[in-house]
Amino acid sequence: MGEKSKSKGCFGWFLVIVLLALVVGAIVYTIKKKTSHSSKPAPVPGPPGAVEKKYAEALQTAMQFFDVQKSGKLVNNKISWRGDSALKDGSEARLDLSKGMYDAGDHMKFGFPMAFTATVLSWTILEYGDQMEVIDQLKPAQDSLKWITDYLINAHPSANVLYVQVGDPDKDHKCWERPESMTEERPVTQVNTSSPGSDVAAETAAAMASASLVFKKSDSTYSSTLLRHAKELFTFADKYRGSYSDSIPQVQIYYNSTGYGDELLWAASWLYHATGDKSYLQYVTGQNGKDFANWGSPTWFSWDNKLAGAQVLLSRLSFFHAKDSSDNSGLQMYRKTAEAVMCGLLPKSPTATTDRTDGGLIWISQWNSLQHPVASAFLAALYSDYMLTSQTAELTCSGRSFKPSDLRDFAKDQADYVLGDNPMKMSFLVGYGKKFPEYVHHRGASIPVDATTGCTGGFQWLESTKPNPNVAVGGLVGGPFLNETYIDSRNNSMQAEPSTYNSAVIVGLLSSLVTTSSAVQSFTT
Numbered sequence: 001m002g003e004k005s006k007s008k009g010c011f012g013w014f015l016v017i018v019l020l021a022l023v024v025g026a027i028v029y030t031i032k033k034k035t036s037h038s039s040k041p042a043p044v045p046g047p048p049g050a051v052e053k054k055y056a057e058a059l060q061t062a063m064q065f066f067d068v069q070k071s072g073k074l075v076n077n078k079i080s081w082r083g084d085s086a087l088k089d090g091s092e093a094r095l096d097l098s099k100g101m102y103d104a105g106d107h108m109k110f111g112f113p114m115a116f117t118a119t120v121l122s123w124t125i126l127e128y129g130d131q132m133e134v135i136d137q138l139k140p141a142q143d144s145l146k147w148i149t150d151y152l153i154n155a156h157p158s159a160n161v162l163y164v165q166v167g168d169p170d171k172d173h174k175c176w177e178r179p180e181s182m183t184e185e186r187p188v189t190q191v192n193t194s195s196p197g198s199d200v201a202a203e204t205a206a207a208m209a210s211a212s213l214v215f216k217k218s219d220s221t222y223s224s225t226l227l228r229h230a231k232e233l234f235t236f237a238d239k240y241r242g243s244y245s246d247s248i249p250q251v252q253i254y255y256n257s258t259g260y261g262d263e264l265l266w267a268a269s270w271l272y273h274a275t276g277d278k279s280y281l282q283y284v285t286g287q288n289g290k291d292f293a294n295w296g297s298p299t300w301f302s303w304d305n306k307l308a309g310a311q312v313l314l315s316r317l318s319f320f321h322a323k324d325s326s327d328n329s330g331l332q333m334y335r336k337t338a339e340a341v342m343c344g345l346l347p348k349s350p351t352a353t354t355d356r357t358d359g360g361l362i363w364i365s366q367w368n369s370l371q372h373p374v375a376s377a378f379l380a381a382l383y384s385d386y387m388l389t390s391q392t393a394e395l396t397c398s399g400r401s402f403k404p405s406d407l408r409d410f411a412k413d414q415a416d417y418v419l420g421d422n423p424m425k426m427s428f429l430v431g432y433g434k435k436f437p438e439y440v441h442h443r444g445a446s447i448p449v450d451a452t453t454g455c456t457g458g459f460q461w462l463e464s465t466k467p468n469p470n471v472a473v474g475g476l477v478g479g480p481f482l483n484e485t486y487i488d489s490r491n492n493s494m495q496a497e498p499s500t501y502n503s504a505v506i507v508g509l510l511s512s513l514v515t516t517s518s519a520v521q522s523f524t525t
Helices: 002-039 053-062 064-069 111-134 138-154 198-214 220-239 249-255 261-275 278-285 287-292 307-319 329-345 371-389 404-418 500-513
Strands: 162-166 188-191 395-397 400-402
Touching: 053 064, 053 500, 064 138, 064 500, 111 138, 111 162, 111 198, 111 249, 111 307, 111 371, 111 500, 138 198, 138 220, 162 198, 198 220, 198 261, 220 261, 261 278, 261 287, 261 307, 278 287, 278 329, 287 329, 307 329, 307 371, 329 371, 329 395, 329 404, 371 404, 371 500, 395 404, 404 500
Parallel strands: none
Antiparallel strands: 162 188, 395 400
């Protein structure tokens, strides 16, 4: 009896141990499975892969609006209804300001948004030049960029003088004529030490610095010239602080700047990438970062506010372990804030913005409503690519994890909405798709090539009930209202006017989506 009881007791303990081992094993397996599912990085993309046809065709369309907007003596003109214009711009200051691009549907050259256009176009080329080249859009992008930077170089005749506007916007907007027919005086406006413009000068410095990287290998002399101007302009912007909106009150109606701190950080960030000079990194991570960066507070990227752009641009330093990035608390704050921006964009994030249409489009502003969603989607695509290439598996938003593919899906959703996947079933990119705006608010597109008009003679075409005789191909119009309606009317400048800076962000977004490849880890190697 005693021996039997002993063996039964041993067998019972054995069963308990086996069961416990199975339970523990199951728990460990489940945890491992969960961990491997949630935290295993996606593969790093290789060279550019298969091309997505719709994005390729859309990018080829969007790129053409830069040609539509060119001023000056046109070279290899691809737009049949455009010709030479504004050849005497800048002559009153004995400068050649004939190049550059018209701002939107008017004939103004506003330096602030034009410089932003150049910066974003440079950024796009630097990040996605290999993808653009696959569909033969890299060279056209470089040519369009140089058309602007040639103008910006001439607009900066001395260290502390920058011409920031050509034309009188009040008078320009009282005319409706083709740019080729203009005979009105076109005054030039400058910022200087007594009338400072830190915002516009710093944005121009950012444009010059980023473009210097674009042309570094293909034209080192031109690149050096751009970098010299960028350094001078940044010094001018930082030393003589003040908003150009205060110095030039007239611009408040058109392109009012809400502050210059973001442009100073943006410019210094680009100068650090262009030079590797630690002083620029110290500038953005030290006291100026504390003063201007609004760390922890997400913002919207636009021609007026560059903070979100600077946060994403600086985050690439920590993603790719740049030489000066380790243990840099300031850089960590930029990346944390960039993460907050991304978390606000992802629709399933606990901190997702509610500023969206029912169809899912980010919607911030009634005027030019597409600028913010397209710019945001461009940043999301960049951040997704940084994560993929650096083997960063997840982004955590208030305890919930998201993958790089979630950011890319968001970027695609915004792009698809713009290209026609929306309740209106129309494309907002002129010339793309079966249905797109036909009554675009654009002087040159609305007036027949053979028409003879003075300043006011063309208003008959503004009021015409017929579609534009010329297609402003590639123009990204303002976009829908919050209730997802669009009034296709030439007089509806709120929704129907395309702009050059809209083109910059849509070209950036489409370039990111046209195919996939690993992110460039350094702009200088």
